[in-house]
Amino acid sequence: MSVIPLDRTALVRGRVALLLLFLLSGMAIGTWTARIPAIKQGLGLSDGQLSIGLLGIAAGAIAGMQVVGRLVDRYGSVRVMLPMAFAQGVVLILPAYMPNLVGLALALFAFGAVHGTLDVSMNANAVEIEQAMGRPIMSSFHAVFSIGGFLGAAAGGLMAHAAFSPGVTFVAVAVVITALAFWAARWALPLTAEPAPAGSGPAGGSHGMLLLLGVLAFCCMIGEGAAADWSSVYLLEDLGSSAGFAAAAYAAFSIMMTAGRLAGDRLAAWLGPVTLVRGCGVLAASGLGLALLVGHPIAGVIGFGCFGAGLSCIVPQVFSAAGRRDPARAGQALARVASLGYIGFLTGPVLIGGAAELFGLPRALAIPALLALFVALAAFALRAKPFTK
DSSP, X not given: OOBOOOOHHHHHHHHHHHHHHHHHHHHHHHHHHHTHHHHHHHHTOOHHHHHHHHHHHHHHHHHHHHHHXXXXXXXXXXXXXXXXXXXHHHHHHGGGGOOSHHHHHHHHHHHHHHHHHHHHHHXXXXXXXXXXXXXXXXXXXXXXXXXXXXXXXXXXHHHHHTTOOHHHHHHHHHHHHHHHHHHHHHHOOOOBSSOOOSSOOOTTSOHHHHHXXXXXXXXXXXXXXXXXXXXHHIIIXXXXXXXXXXXXXXXXXXXXXXXXXXHHHHHHHHHOHHXXXXXXXXXXXXXXXXXXXXXXXXXXXXXHHHHHHHHHTHHHHHHHHHHHHSGGGHHHHHHHHHHHHHHHHHHHHHHHHHHHHHHOHHHHTHHHHHHHHHHHHTGGGGOOOOOOO
16 A cells, blocks of 8 residues: 655645544444434343343444455545445434344344444554554544444434434434545545555565554453443442542543543654553553552542543554564554454453453452553553554
């Protein structure tokens, strides 16, 4: 993959277009999450049945990621991500109109497949723009995804409060997603001068180093999944906080993760990816350790906030390093690394839950802290070629 030289205005527009795609992707996930209780109630599903339906998202995302890498490398990231951006609005609507669990699972499989395909192709385009601009910009895209998730969840919550059905909610947000996709389509940059050859060579340079990058993403996403599902439980049941205050733990985690990603590009340019990820791993481990060792609700909120700040820059830097390791096959490299990360996010809460049954939740939550330390020790894997304009 060679990058076409472009003037600054074209690059800025291309970056804005991609920011819009990350925003709409986050909005879709946030909106869906906010209306899960209404979908569950409308279909009369038990907790177990709902969990089966939700597996459709995971299965679809992983399936999409297995295919998208070669598509991106063959046809270019723009030719993949733009159709998927428009499809994201369509598949968001489907779950609201499914008559039963089987239909819901199929609709969520489609939702997950589109989301996973869009995710990898967007990150591949981010690597291209980053290389063309000659400086780190990956973290800003992931920050906007987080902001989109918040906006989508807020929109879904407000419409639920106003007694709108999930179908009306999803259609309204899908209209916004489609409008953003149209805007992005006008400005998106096909930065690759020619697609990669169809031959199946080794993706991402050294297989061993690429696998290590995937393991780092896996470790980081285990922490993200654990914070999402267990931070509030820890404060409520183990530290004795009120239910309202317990929710502040994940709020602090999310806010600090977004703030860290907004600052991540400047930090990466200043410190370099290896030093940044090493420091982030230490901060994440120290923050979660504070939450576990002090044993006070306020320390818990502060600790999970530091945990979020520490994890914030790791995945963006890992994705950037994976895509730059072999730009001709960036799609395949990103697909492999993203798949391992996504598996970590899905299995993390289950792993913590199983360990909590055996050793108690405080000791179980030490697992993500130890994994963050491992990320710090293995940060050398992020060494990559310097940016060239």
